[in-house]
Amino acid sequence: MAKYRVKVDVLIEEVVDGESSIDNLDRASGRLLAEKDAESIDKVERVVMERSYAEIRRALGEHFSFISKKKPSR
Numbered sequence: 233m234a235k236y237r238v239k240v241d242v243l244i245e246e247v248v249d250g251e252s253s254i255d256n257l258d259r260a261s262g263r264l265l266a267e268k269d270a271e272s273i274d275k276v277e278r279v280v281m282e283r284s285y286a287e288i289r290r291a292l293g294e295h296f297s298f299i300s301k302k303k304p305s306r
Contacts, residue, residue, distance in 0.1 A: 236295075242280060244270075 247264065263283060269275045 240284070242284065244276065244280070246270075 263279055265276065265279060
């Protein structure tokens with residue numbers, strides 16, 4: 233019987249203006265916060281929850297699509 237790994241990554245880091253990681257920010261999964269907002273636990277938590285929810289839904293969709301194709305039809 234197959235086993236499946238579930239992995240979740242969250243990265244919160246300071247980014248300096250002009251740094252290449254700003255230019256390469258993945259708009260689908262990343263978001264820049266102003267320093268003032270980054271100091272607020274409520275604002276950071278809301279952003280993390282919003283972004284993680286979207287990624288969780290995407291991963292679940294891919295997983296169950298894979299599973300449905302893998303199962304033999306009855």
